[in-house]
Amino acid sequence: MNRLLSLYLLLAFPILVQAQKVGFSHDDTLRGSITPERVWWDLTFYHLTVRVQPTDSTLSGSTEIRYRILKPGQVMQVDLQRPLRVLRVEQDGESLDVRQDGNAYFVTLTKPQKTGQAEAITVHYAGKPRVAKRPPWDGGLVWSRDKSGNWFIATACQGLGASAWWPCKDHMYDEPDSMAISVTVPEDLTDVSNGRLRRVTTNPDHTRTFDWYVVNPINNYGVNLNIGRYEHWSEVYNGEKGPLSLNYYALPEHLDSAKTQFRQVPKMLKAFEYWFGPYPFYEDGYKLVETPYLGMEHQSSVTYGNRFRNGYLGRDLSRTGWGLLWDFIIVHESGHEWFANNITYKDVADMWIHESFTNYSECLFTEYYYGKEAGAQYVIGCRANIRNDKPIIGTYNVNQEGSSDMYYKGGNMLHTIRQLVGNDLTWRQLLRGINKTFYHQTVTTNQIEQYMSQQSGLTLKPVFDQYLRDIRIPVLEYRPVAGGFQYRWTNCVAGFAMPVRLCMGESGPYSTIQPTAQWKTLSAKNETMLTVDANYYVLSKLVN
Numbered sequence: 384m385n386r387l388l389s390l391y392l393l394l395a396f397p398i399l400v401q402a403q404k405v406g407f408s409h410d411d412t413l414r415g416s417i418t419p420e421r422v423w424w425d426l427t428f429y430h431l432t433v434r435v436q437p438t439d440s441t442l443s444g445s446t447e448i449r450y451r452i453l454k455p456g457q458v459m460q461v462d463l464q465r466p467l468r469v470l471r472v473e474q475d476g477e478s479l480d481v482r483q484d485g486n487a488y489f490v491t492l493t494k495p496q497k498t499g500q501a502e503a504i505t506v507h508y509a510g511k512p513r514v515a516k517r518p519p520w521d522g523g524l525v526w527s528r529d530k531s532g533n534w535f536i537a538t539a540c541q542g543l544g545a546s547a548w549w550p551c552k553d554h555m556y557d558e559p560d561s562m563a564i565s566v567t568v569p570e571d572l573t574d575v576s577n578g579r580l581r582r583v584t585t586n587p588d589h590t591r592t593f594d595w596y597v598v599n600p601i602n603n604y605g606v607n608l609n610i611g612r613y614e615h616w617s618e619v620y621n622g623e624k625g626p627l628s629l630n631y632y633a634l635p636e637h638l639d640s641a642k643t644q645f646r647q648v649p650k651m652l653k654a655f656e657y658w659f660g661p662y663p664f665y666e667d668g669y670k671l672v673e674t675p676y677l678g679m680e681h682q683s684s685v686t687y688g689n690r691f692r693n694g695y696l697g698r699d700l701s702r703t704g705w706g707l708l709w710d711f712i713i714v715h716e717s718g719h720e721w722f723a724n725n726i727t728y729k730d731v732a733d734m735w736i737h738e739s740f741t742n743y744s745e746c747l748f749t750e751y752y753y754g755k756e757a758g759a760q761y762v763i764g765c766r767a768n769i770r771n772d773k774p775i776i777g778t779y780n781v782n783q784e785g786s787s788d789m790y791y792k793g794g795n796m797l798h799t800i801r802q803l804v805g806n807d808l809t810w811r812q813l814l815r816g817i818n819k820t821f822y823h824q825t826v827t828t829n830q831i832e833q834y835m836s837q838q839s840g841l842t843l844k845p846v847f848d849q850y851l852r853d854i855r856i857p858v859l860e861y862r863p864v865a866g867g868f869q870y871r872w873t874n875c876v877a878g879f880a881m882p883v884r885l886c887m888g889e890s891g892p893y894s895t896i897q898p899t900a901q902w903k904t905l906s907a908k909n910e911t912m913l914t915v916d917a918n919y920y921v922l923s924k925l926v927n
Contacts, residue, residue, distance in 0.1 A: 739793025
């Protein structure tokens, strides 16, 4: 065991013990941790080849896994979820011994694995994949039909994992540098997957094979299949890095509605390139693809099922009216191209990095087109959806995400931090800087926290601790005293001393104070109350 692995296991052990106490399984640990059978090799390339057979809901095919050897190791973990099964694994044409442990397969390699060398294995598999029960939240394969009775099929596997439908290294810390995807479907259907379409081959058995290629790194759950009788159209968006190809796919029965609704895509790109920097995958293009479920952030192949209506299925999640001026799925799921696909969490416990920033992108989109006050009203209105039920950060190394508050509370945390930064140009540079600094990387919460603290010049750790690791909303307590007020923070973590803007009475000029857990005094005349700026996600309370 090398020093790096020893350190990893030492740090992980207390977390794993805690995980066992709250009911995590052996499967959870195999899926969620960087096991010894994963750590010794670096994933460089996938070639996924899959035949989709709708009549019996089966998949069959293979994944070629290319890798670079970081240190010698002879046992490799590959993941494939039941009821799918691995048929055989080969290296250099030789079949290898395979041991199954739940949803993990441990492959014993006979060829010496030498540090620095590039190698490959091919994993052959088949079976009936898990059927999605409530996609995209309870995912798998969606087998459905359009209004004309044609097959309409899609994958959705965030959280569940890509190994629900193809063999892979199913942990987010390691991404391939590029990927080929070859999908064979009945000849009357079209497959839309990630990247660019290189060729379509008509086969003698009345099927067609669609060969897609992704030249950028891609996370596992971002890989997708979308199969149907699609209509296709395209346009070019002239963005920050030049011409960007936009391709759209919709069912014939929805073509007119889709062509109208999808006009929002260039507007989305204009706003997000302003806030976050260039679209991260110019080489692979951008696609928006109709699916039989609500939608997901599949990289360069964003999926859409919002019924061609503004809002979230026609509803405004902020209850302010601003959310009905744009299509939630187009904006939110495309925002994930920057936060999820460009910048990807290493461990699902840090899923807030995806969802909090993307939730806040809705506010920024609103602000770009309707003004700063409109954006603020939108994100503040979303507070009604916050539950404060458990911490936003989950348990590490067991594939366990935190509270769904990572959306609305996370967005309001970022809006609060924006107030602390206090300069809109600096805030925009910080958001663009994150995407540039961590371009096409997997990251941890600590990296994002440190970057934002360094670039803003602020001590943000207590703020992150309060909103990500605690469920309490900070309360600014105040009480009248002779000549003014006393005030302090309560209901907060140790060391919480966040500045906040407030005014005397219900309106008037705002000023900034810096409360701590100890009482401080503020001079004031003839006032009986303080009003905290609503842009801060805090509460205030008058006490005796």
